[in-house]
Amino acid sequence: MSRSLPFPRLSRTAARPGTLAALAAAGVLVLAACGTGSGSSGSGSDTLTEIDYYDAAPQNTQLPRILDECAAKSGVHIKHQQVPRAQFMPKLLQQASARTLPDLALIDNPDLQQLAATGGLVSLSKAGLTTEGLYPSIVAAGQYDGQTYGIAPGVNGLALYYNKDLFTRAGLTPPKTWDELTAAAKKLTKGSRYGVAFSAVGTEEGSFQFEPFFWTAGASLKALDSPQAVKALTLWKDLVGTGSASKSVVTWTQADVNDQFLAGNAAMMVNGPWQLPTLNAAKDLHFGVVPIPVPDPSAKPVVPLGGEVWTVGHSNAAREAKAVSVVKCLxxxxxxxxxxxxxxxxxxxxxxxxxxxxxQPQLAAFVAEVGTARARTTELGTDYPKVSQALADAIQAALAGGTSPQSALAQAQRSARN
Structure with a gap:
């Protein structure tokens, strides 16, 4: 979601899980307004073009350095371009239709299938790129129609942060199950402090945050109103309804959630590893990170994969080979x-x-979850954005609108079918 910054830093989704549904809906409308930019055609094969949306992220300074190192090993130079997140996919879709995609593009992993469906991307599988040694879940995030079109050098996800001082004073250990999470959140709620915080905003960012509970319960995006899905949404509704989580979660982004945790207004929070630099800078804050709690001790957390994948645009054989070589290096x-x-x-x-x-032990929980993590488009492919928005709407209806989880999810399922 997603960094997602949903994503998450959804993809910077979770992540900027930006909202995928909004991008998908707006893509056709905005195409005519976006310039074509500089595609891969027309330049010598010793200079490759690259595009990303890291204009406002720390990677804006780190990305070129690492990419240039791999480019040098492949005997090429890289011409960088940053595009604001909201304009990014519309621009790429326009370039794909004109067959002028950049040689390299770093895109949010849930957007991969939409771009691959245009036919503008090189199949990395056919280009000989091996995925040996990579997590299968991460490889799946870059696949479309049985072929690998994108590969992530790294991913992000979600875990549970907890305030160590508050847990020690309350005589608690970090929760591993939903029952333990509910009990700890209730005990830690006091005055203006809530036991737990999460983002339930009505966009892909909210869906991204809910999916670990949704999938770990055994629910499927193909059946939003299943008993397992109802069980997961009931957990969130009960946390808000009992006052263990703030009613404001329906308006909080992941950045807002982090602010609440930093300020001591939440004893626990669901968030991603991109928050660690800010949290570590708060010297008076002592916190720990554990995997997302599960419905029962035998379950494993299933979190959505956030982060971006490298893709190669069609041009000519020489340029494509150089671009694939750069990706292999990364x-x-x-x-x-x-x-x-x-x-x-x-x-x-x-x-x-x-x-x-x-x-870096703070990242151990995130590493432990990658093996069972899931690409958001695995079940639905290019239909994911529409279903994700229907799920976000259901969360809003249940937490803010007073609708029962079952009714909210039933409406979401009807919307997803239309």
Missing amino acids: LGQEESLKWSKDAGYIPSNQQAAAQLATS
């Missing part, structure tokens, strides 16, 4: 680890991820 253990450290991500390379979990 996926190496050393480069994947370097990328993730700079971006606050988890390396796609499993050995690099294990190394990071050892050297």
Whole structure:
């Protein structure tokens, strides 16, 4: 969601999980207003074009350095371009229709299938790019119609942050199950402080935050009104209804949630690894990070994969080969680890991820979740944005509108079918 910054830093989604539904709906309308920019055609094969949306993120300074290192190893130079997030996919879709996509594009992983469906991307599978040593869940996030069209050097997800001082005073240990989460949130709620905080905003960012509970309960995006889905939404509704979580969660972004945790207004929060630099800068805050609680002890958390994938645009054989070579470099253990450290991500390379979990224990919970994480488009492909918005609307209806979880999700399922 998503950094997602949903995403999450959804993709910067979770993540900027920006809102995928809004982008998908607005894409056709905005195409005519966006310039074509500089595509891959017309330049020599010693200079490759690259585009991303990191104009306002820390990676804006780190990305070119790492990318240029891999470009140098491949014997090329990189011409960078940053585009604001809201304009990014409309611009790429226009370029795809004109077959002028940049040689390299770094896109939010839920957008991959929409772009691959245009036919403008090189199949990395056919180009000989190996995914050996990478997490299968991450490989799946870059696939469309049985082919790999995008690969992430690193990803992000969601975990549970908790205030160590408050837990110690309350005699609590970090919750592992939903029952323990509910009990801890209730005990830690006092005065203006809530037990837990999460983002339930009515966009992809809210869906991104809800999906760990939704999927871990056994629910499917193909059946939004299943008993398992109702169980997950009931958990959130009960936390808000009992006062263990603020009613304002329906308006809080992930950044807002982090602010609440920093200010001591929430004892726990659901958030991503991109928040760690800000939290670590608060010297008086002592916190820990654990995996998302599960319905029962036998379950494993299933979190959505946030982060971006590298894609290669069609041009000519020489340029495509050079671009694929750059991507191969970025996926190496050393480069994947370097990328993730700079971006606050988890390396796609499993050995690099294990190394990071050892050297940076705060990331261990995120690393532990990657193996069972899920690409948001796995079940629905290009239909994901529409269903994600229907799910976000259901969350809003249940938490802010007084609708029962079952009724809200039934309406969401009807909307998703239309």
